[in-house]
Amino acid sequence: MTCRHRPLWAAGAIIVLSVLAALRPAGAEEALVRISNFAFVPPDLTVKVGTTVTFRNEDDEPHLVVAGDGSFRSRALDTKDSFAYDFSQPGEFSYFCSLHPHMQGKIRVSR
């Protein structure tokens, strides 16, 4: 992908995100965890209850996002695939990649 495509892509993303935001109930928030270089970035994220967290794989290697307590599990995410999960309960949710279990992260959901 060359640089000149990026502004167009970014504009497209903003439109898509705006549309998504418009469709969500008032107050719902979004957050992103990138999966990059065999790590969840950021590895520790605090969000408000009701936030949808999207995990997006940016590696040339598939990854999974699996909750330590089994409450959520993505399918295998290939390059550029993503997985979204609504955190509707407060608490701490540890998760890891079941393909590469040394990859770990945590979502703290506050009221």
Next chain:
Amino acid sequence: MTHHRIDNGRPDTTRRETLECMIWAGTGVLWTVASGVPVSLGLLGKAEAAEAVTKGFTFLQISDSHVGFDKAANPHALDTLTEAIAQIGALPAKPAFMIHTGDITHLSTAAQFDDAARVIGGARLDVHYVPGEHDVIDEGNGQAYSERYGKGKQGAGWYSFDEGGVHFIGLVNVVNLKAGGLGQLGLEQLKWLADDLRGRSASAPIVVFAHIPLWTVYADWGWGTADSAQALALLKPFGSVTILNGHIHQIMQKVEGNVTFHTARSTAFPQPAPGTASSPGPLTVPAGELRKFLGITSVAIRPGANDLAIIDSTLARA
């Protein structure tokens, strides 16, 4: 780089540095395990290696074919698998069978399993599989692998068989992995292994094969098996144990007592040596170099003695 040493306590041992260097250059390496004492025969020419292989019972190991992988490190993983199978077909002596030490597919899809079976079937050899973690990431959590390769096997797919006077044990260390952990065999499989080994003659050679190395190559990247020590304790009474693994897409060897560890190259793409990159992701090598990093492994069992000869060859044309 971690240690992979050939240490047989003899003056004629090839020096570690030299051996590493030659291995990384992709040269065939032949060595034997005689009466449980590993003896490095040093580095042989192609003709000598071929002679050793034609003398006895041989089998082949391929690993990490990652069918479906199409990223920069190798946009055509199915093509390099096809080349590996062609190389097997061109061997001077037909091997008794083949083992595949996992990561047959990249994403556990039906199409990838089908493509792999079609191409590997071209070798016209029996193939004994164990799964890699990439083979059990379908929606059914390993169902796709089990449906194809689980028949007549235990648990997630472990089993044993005898051939050429050797007892072969295929283990599964890629399921139910725990956060922060390494590969794992689990209590049920360890119990089965104890039963499988009970009453066996200590002099019979044993070959164990599994996807993730059964010794800790590099814990930071998850390159090891959490409960492998328990499996190795069960194997301790046996005079000749050879452990063949994949997963790390590069050759590593280690000898510990009567146990010889060996990892095979991938047929798809290389991975960095431990600690030489920020992550173990696929390694993109300069154009034209890829086949020097891919390959197959031949193992010869010499009749009469407990001799195993392991010969790695790359897909690069000599």
